[in-house]
Amino acid sequence: MNGIKKVGLVIDTIFEKFTLLSLLALIFVVTTQVFTRKLFNFVFFWSEEVTLLLLAWFAFMAIAVGFREYIHLGIDSFTNLFPKSFNKVLDKIISASVFAFGLYLVIQGWDFTVLMMDSTLPATKWPSSITYAVMPVTGVMICVYSLLQFFNINTTRHNDIEEGM
Amino acid sequence: ACGKEATTSTKDGGTKAEEPKYTFRLADNQPPDYPTVIGDKKFAELVDERTKGRIKIEVFPSAQLGDEKSVLEQVQLGAIEFTRINSSPLAEFNDQFTALGLPYVFESEEHLWNFLNGEMGTKLLDGLEQSKMKGLAYYDSGSRSFYSTKPLKGVKDLKGQKIRVQQSKINIDFMEALGASATPMPYGEVFSALQTGIIDGAENNIPSLDSSNHYQEAKNFILDHHQRIPEVLLISKAAWDKLSEKDQKIVKQAALDSVQAQREEWDKWEERSTKKLKEAGVTFTEVDDITPWKDAVKSMVDKYSKDYKEVMDAIEKARP
Amino acid sequence: MESNTIGIIILLSSFVLLILLRFPIALTLIASSLMTVIYLGIPLPVVGQQMIQGMNSFSLLAIPFFILTGQIMSEGGLATRIVNLASLMVGRVRGGLAMVNSVAALFFGNISGSAVADVSSVGSVMIPMMKKKGYEADYAVGVTIASAIQGVVVPPSHNLVLYSLAAGGVSIASLFMAGIVPGFIMLISLMITGYIIARKRGYQKADPVPKSERTGILFHGLLSLSPAVIILGGILSGWFTATESGALACLYSFILAFVVYREAKFSNIWKILTRTMRTVSMVFFLIAASASFGWILAYLKIPSMVTNLFLSVSDNPIIILLIINILLLLLGAPMDMAPMILIMTPILLPVVTSFGMDPVHFGIVLILNAGIGLLTPPVGTVLFVGCAIGKVSIQQGTKAMMPFFYALLVVLLIITYIPEVVLWLPNMLVK
Ligand code: NA
Ligand code: NA
Numbered sequence: 001m002n003g004i005k006k007v008g009l010v011i012d013t014i015f016e017k018f019t020l021l022s023l024l025a026l027i028f029v030v031t032t033q034v035f036t037r038k039l040f041n042f043v044f045f046w047s048e049e050v051t052l053l054l055l056a057w058f059a060f061m062a063i064a065v066g067f068r069e070y071i072h073l074g075i076d077s078f079t080n081l082f083p084k085s086f087n088k089v090l091d092k093i094i095s096a097s098v099f100a101f102g103l104y105l106v107i108q109g110w111d112f113t114v115l116m117m118d119s120t121l122p123a124t125k126w127p128s129s130i131t132y133a134v135m136p137v138t139g140v141m142i143c144v145y146s147l148l149q150f151f152n153i154n155t156t157r158h159n160d161i162e163e164g165m
Numbered sequence: 166a167c168g169k170e171a172t173t174s175t176k177d178g179g180t181k182a183e184e185p186k187y188t189f190r191l192a193d194n195q196p197p198d199y200p201t202v203i204g205d206k207k208f209a210e211l212v213d214e215r216t217k218g219r220i221k222i223e224v225f226p227s228a229q230l231g232d233e234k235s236v237l238e239q240v241q242l243g244a245i246e247f248t249r250i251n252s253s254p255l256a257e258f259n260d261q262f263t264a265l266g267l268p269y270v271f272e273s274e275e276h277l278w279n280f281l282n283g284e285m286g287t288k289l290l291d292g293l294e295q296s297k298m299k300g301l302a303y304y305d306s307g308s309r310s311f312y313s314t315k316p317l318k319g320v321k322d323l324k325g326q327k328i329r330v331q332q333s334k335i336n337i338d339f340m341e342a343l344g345a346s347a348t349p350m351p352y353g354e355v356f357s358a359l360q361t362g363i364i365d366g367a368e369n370n371i372p373s374l375d376s377s378n379h380y381q382e383a384k385n386f387i388l389d390h391h392q393r394i395p396e397v398l399l400i401s402k403a404a405w406d407k408l409s410e411k412d413q414k415i416v417k418q419a420a421l422d423s424v425q426a427q428r429e430e431w432d433k434w435e436e437r438s439t440k441k442l443k444e445a446g447v448t449f450t451e452v453d454d455i456t457p458w459k460d461a462v463k464s465m466v467d468k469y470s471k472d473y474k475e476v477m478d479a480i481e482k483a484r485p
Numbered sequence: 486m487e488s489n490t491i492g493i494i495i496l497l498s499s500f501v502l503l504i505l506l507r508f509p510i511a512l513t514l515i516a517s518s519l520m521t522v523i524y525l526g527i528p529l530p531v532v533g534q535q536m537i538q539g540m541n542s543f544s545l546l547a548i549p550f551f552i553l554t555g556q557i558m559s560e561g562g563l564a565t566r567i568v569n570l571a572s573l574m575v576g577r578v579r580g581g582l583a584m585v586n587s588v589a590a591l592f593f594g595n596i597s598g599s600a601v602a603d604v605s606s607v608g609s610v611m612i613p614m615m616k617k618k619g620y621e622a623d624y625a626v627g628v629t630i631a632s633a634i635q636g637v638v639v640p641p642s643h644n645l646v647l648y649s650l651a652a653g654g655v656s657i658a659s660l661f662m663a664g665i666v667p668g669f670i671m672l673i674s675l676m677i678t679g680y681i682i683a684r685k686r687g688y689q690k691a692d693p694v695p696k697s698e699r700t701g702i703l704f705h706g707l708l709s710l711s712p713a714v715i716i717l718g719g720i721l722s723g724w725f726t727a728t729e730s731g732a733l734a735c736l737y738s739f740i741l742a743f744v745v746y747r748e749a750k751f752s753n754i755w756k757i758l759t760r761t762m763r764t765v766s767m768v769f770f771l772i773a774a775s776a777s778f779g780w781i782l783a784y785l786k787i788p789s790m791v792t793n794l795f796l797s798v799s800d801n802p803i804i805i806l807l808i809i810n811i812l813l814l815l816l817g818a819p820m821d822m823a824p825m826i827l828i829m830t831p832i833l834l835p836v837v838t839s840f841g842m843d844p845v846h847f848g849i850v851l852i853l854n855a856g857i858g859l860l861t862p863p864v865g866t867v868l869f870v871g872c873a874i875g876k877v878s879i880q881q882g883t884k885a886m887m888p889f890f891y892a893l894l895v896v897l898l899i900i901t902y903i904p905e906v907v908l909w910l911p912n913m914l915v916k
Contacts, residue, residue: 020758023549023765030546030732034725037348037363041327045337045349052541058549059540059769066766074507075819077863094508101512104519105533112530115241118296119257123332128257135533158759190784228653229783235538244531245784351543353654354726361723 008144012068012157015141019061022054029054049123057134064138067098068145068155095150102142109135188221189404191247192236194228200372200434201249201396202226204304204427208398211419220412222247241297243403251306252397253331258296261289264473264480267466268339268391269459274308275485277393285479290397297402301420304396305431310388312374313366314359317385318450320457329355329367335469339391342462352377359383372431375438380447387450389458398423488525493785496521510824511774518777521785532777539776540769542650543728544657548643548768550731553761554712554738555602560749560757561742563709564606567592568614570706573699575676576691580683582618585691586611586625587632587675591668592710594636600822600859603633604870612875620688623885626875628679630860630867630882631889635675637822637856638849639668641716643768644822644856646727648848650772651779651830655844657727658720662911663845667853667900674892682888708745712738721914768823775827782831792836802840806901809833810854817858821866825855846907849900857893860886 033047066072074094079087113136116129148155191209193202202224209222230236230245233254239245256262264270271277280286281303290300311317313326324344330336332349340347348364358364359382366383368391374380398420408416443449452458470477496517503513518532571589578584589611594603608629615625637644640661649655694702712734719730742749749757782788795805816825829851837847859867862879872882900906 020755020762023553023758023762026546027550027553027732027735030550030729031736034729034733038724041346041348043349045332045334045347048332048349048351048543051543051546055546056537056540059765059773060537062762062766063770063773065762066770069763069766071763071767072509072511072770074509074513075504075864076507077819078505079507090506093506097508097512097516101515104529108530109533112242112534115297115530116238122254122257123334131537132533135537158763225783230780231535231538234541235534238534238538239531242528242531242534244527244534357658357723363723 012141015061016065016157019058019065022058022061026051026054026058046123049121053121053126053131056131060134060138061141064141064145067142069158070156092150095146098146099143099150102139102144102146105135105139105142107139109139184216184219184409186219186221187407188223189246190225190230191222191249192225192228192230192239192245193249194233194236195226197226199226200427200430201304201306203430204398204423205247205249207426208419208423211422212416215415215419216412220416237298237399240399240401243297243401246401246404247399249304249396249398252303252395253333255293255300255397258298259289259292261292261473261476263335263469264476266333266335266392266394267469268462269389269455270466270477270480271393272455272484274305274393276480276483277395279485280480280483281395283479283483285476285483289476293399294402298399299402299405301398301400301417302424304398304424305428306394306396307370307372307431307435308388308390309368309370309392309394310386310390311366311368312379312383312386312447314362314383315365315385317366317387319387319452320389320461322387326365327363329358329364338465339462342465343458344461355379356382370435371442372434372438374447375442380442380445384445384447385450386442386447387452389452389455391458489785492521492525492781493787495524496781496785504819509770510821511770514771514774514778514824514828518774518781521781525784527784531780535777535780536773539773543726544646544654545650545772547646547657547727547731549761549765550728550735551641551643551646551716552764553757554716554731554734556757556761557735557738557742557749558709558712559602559606560753561738561746562748563742564589564593564610566702566705566709568607568610569694569702570709572691573694573702573706577693578680579690580680580688581691582611582615582620583624583628583679583683583688584676586615586628587635587672587679590629590632591635591639591672592706594633594639594642600633600636600856600867601870603636604630604867605874607633608871608874612871616875618689618691621686621885622875622877623881624682624686626871626877626882627885627887627889628675629875630871631886631893632675633867633871634853634856634859634893635668635671637859638664638671638853640664641713641720641727641730642852644826644852645848647768647772647823647826648830648852651775651827652834652844652848655848658723659845659911660848661717661720662914663849663907664852666906666910667849667896670899670906671893671896674896675889678888678892708741712741771823771827775824778828779831788832788835791832792839795836796839800840802837802842803902805836805840806842806850809837810850810897810901813851813854814857814861817854818861819864820855820858821864822855822859825858826851843904843908845911846904849907850897853893853897853900857890857897860890860893 029047029051033043037043079090109132113129113132116132117127119128120126121128145155191205193205195201205224209224212220212222231239233250236248237250237254240248252262253266286303293300315326316322320343326345327348328340328345329350330340330347337347350358355367356377356379359379367379374386405413499517499520500513503516504510515532522529522532568585568589571585571592575581575584575588589607590603593607611629612625616622642664645660645664646657649657649660715737716730716734719725719733720727725733743751799805834844834847838844859865862868862883868882872879
């Protein structure tokens with residue numbers, strides 16, 4: 001059991017670091033574009049396309065990590081009127097719905113990725129599905145996080161980070 | 166998806182031996198009065214008339230359902246049934262379309278339409294079926310020419326000018342062949358880029374030069390007509406397969422019959438824009454001899470032509 | 486009943502129900518879209534496809550860049566320097582610290598573009614300082630949170646970028662220009678309100694800044710403001726796009742905080758990135774989900790129905806705008822800023838453009854409404870953070886904030902009904 005937990009945490013760490021690195025990569029690509037345009041009067045023709053591709057991956061991975069960190073919150077002023085027991089059941093229902101959303105991304109996201117396999121991106125000529133593949137990948141992560149939360153396992157990994165913004 | 170009423174009436178149709186009713190959607194990224202949308206509406210009207218109101222097509226102009234790329238994907242998916250789209254992004258699905266975007270391959274409007282109305286034109290439209298869509302007809306999109314903030318009287322004036330292009334390898338090679346410096350950037354940024362001198366010029370058809378307001382900055386227009394890239398009316402394969410053979414024929418014919426209305430509207434727009442631009446002080450330079458332009462790009466066009474030999478031969482044959 | 490009508494009922498009723506049951510707002514948008522798509526028989530992947538399309542925008546990238554810049558600058562101790570600069574400017578007036586607060590919030594909000602960030606950064610410097618100088622805690626909180634709202638309108642603001650996207654590409658440069666004059670009107674009205682209350686409560690002037698320190702404060706204050714100058718200057722001159730300016734500002738503020746001031750430690754880079762990702766995660770999920778929801782809205786032609794509904798109530802723009810403002814203020818009570826912008830723009834923009842309102846003008850009106858919503862319970866993020874820092878109850882904080890809230894309402898009326906206030910600058914400078 002501990003072994004599984006360890007492997008899971010490693011995968012999760014890699015996933016998160018990859019997300020943060022893609023943000024840095026985005027800054028790098030865009031600044032490079034500014035400098036080549038201003039100084040040498042040209043822009044790599046793939047620059048915008050690669051930027052958008054990275055952006056889609058960064059965004060979806062960040063969204064998945066957001067589920068792990070309980071960032072996507074709802075409005076609780078109405079449900080606070082109800083007893084604790086009601087809210088406990090509701091917690092389960094919400095976790096189950098998040099799981100269903102993850103499953104949607106895995107299944108339908110995969111279907112769509114396959115459908116997009118035979119068309120290409122205009123600049124790099126990579127298959128269009130490379131963008132959409134982010135759906136099934138992050139879907140798996142969202143499924144795992146919500147499953148753990150369903151069984152009352154706290155998935156937060158950043159207790160030390162106070163809300164800066 | 167044709168909506169619930171359509172599905173239920175299809176079921177009823179089986180028992181009552183009635184013909185099925187459909188409500189379809191057609192997406193266009195241009196505003197409601199634009200020539201392509203006029204064509205779309207004509208098409209919808211003809212289908213309505215010829216099926217006695219059984220098949221309704223609602224036109225969604227102004228990119229309400231998404232931009233070109235998004236709408237194409239929706240058509241592939243079968244989420245919407247029709248779209249009108251420029252043929253250049255179709256090269257990402259059937260790369261033979263690339264040939265239509267090579268510079269100076271069509272010498273005139275007549276040449277282009279000879280080709281499109283020929284066998285190869287139809288073959289290109291049908292060649293999209295593996296990508297879950299089917300071309301129905303071509304619409305006019307005029308010809309693209311260069312405009313600049315700097316004087317532009319001949320091909321040698323382009324040397325060293327920074328010209329905005331759509332991001333594709335061909336367009337960049339094309340600019341280099343003419344000695345210009347290709348600057349890819351999103352369309353929405355062109356105006357301020359012209360203002361601040363990030364770029365000297367760009368290229369487009371006349372109505373777009375007008376509607377984008379780029380002419381307020383770039384007043385030198387040279388009519389080299391380097392590309393004539395047609396528009397295409399598409400149907401989702403899912404919707405096409407659902408139609409009876411009779412309805413398929415009606416839809417296809419209505420699409421073809423709407424072309425004339427669209428082309429007439431296009432000509433009117435081009436005339437109106439030309440007049441407006443001239444009044445605004447834009448200089449129009451006609452190119453008397455296209456040979457130096459063609460010579461400059463010859464090796465580049467030859468390089469690409471190899472991959473699209475069949476299409477290039479058909480273009481050659483369609484020469485009037 | 487017609488299938489579209491049933492589709493609309495499913496979409497809207499499931500939306501309201503799930504929101505009430507505290508489902509995450511983005512998840513609610515997706516769930517209602519999916520249910521509607523299933524009912525209408527549209528292929529399911531379209532919802533995911535639209536989520537990705539929602540992310541497919543170069544301008545969108547400005548948002549994480551702006552947020553990261555703000556994070557780096559906070560880490561580099563920028564709030565204190567800006568407060569010092571503001572003290573130098575307005576500290577010598579009666580109730581001066583309240584005005585220092587407003588001016589500092591305008592400057593700081595100018596960089597971060599996030600009202601919550603302003604309250605936590607400027608507030609944690611200003612509120613204790615004000616308490617020490619004899620201001621009551623509730624007043625300190627009230628003026629701090631109201632002042633923080635300036636940052637959402639004053640450029641650079643990622644909320645304006647968000648609106649530009651939701652409105653289908655309204656020029657970011659024009660929006661930024663348009664926010665400047667309203668921002669200063671807000672500042673003036675907040676300062677007047679602060680002054681009146683300070684007189685009533687008998688607050689004093691702040692201590693004079695020693696002459697020897699003035700040059701240093703001025704220099705460091707201006708240096709702290711320079712990332713915003715890069716962003717604004719870059720965009721307004723047309724040298725860079727919003728996204729490019731954002732990337733450059735990240736790089737520049739990094740050098741300022743890590744190399745020049747060395748107040749930020751390299752070991753904190755992951756922490757800064759993680760914080761940025763947290764905010765971005767929430768905003769991006771909303772953008773992606775709103776893209777799907779917006780597609781269904783368009784598919785069912787809801788925006789044009791809403792337009793017709795409004796026009797059937799009245800054809801007088803003054804009345805329609807009044808209704809829209811009241812509607813937005815009411816929605817702002819339970820709704821947060823980003824979902825408000827993303828959900829309401831596609832529905833209300835066609836209404837106002839139908840009588841010729843400029844999308845840039847409407848953007849500022851909408852953003853100020855959504856900003857005021859950050860102050861109002863039950864969901865008032867800025868109010869909550871401010872009360873937490875000032876250690877006052879929500880009731881006390883709300884009560885002390887009310888005069889400033891009314892001042893902001895007056896500003897809202899001014900910018901709604903005098904378009905020139907908003908449009909004069911962009912029309913003059915951006916074509
Ligand atoms: Na701001
Ligand atoms: Na609120």
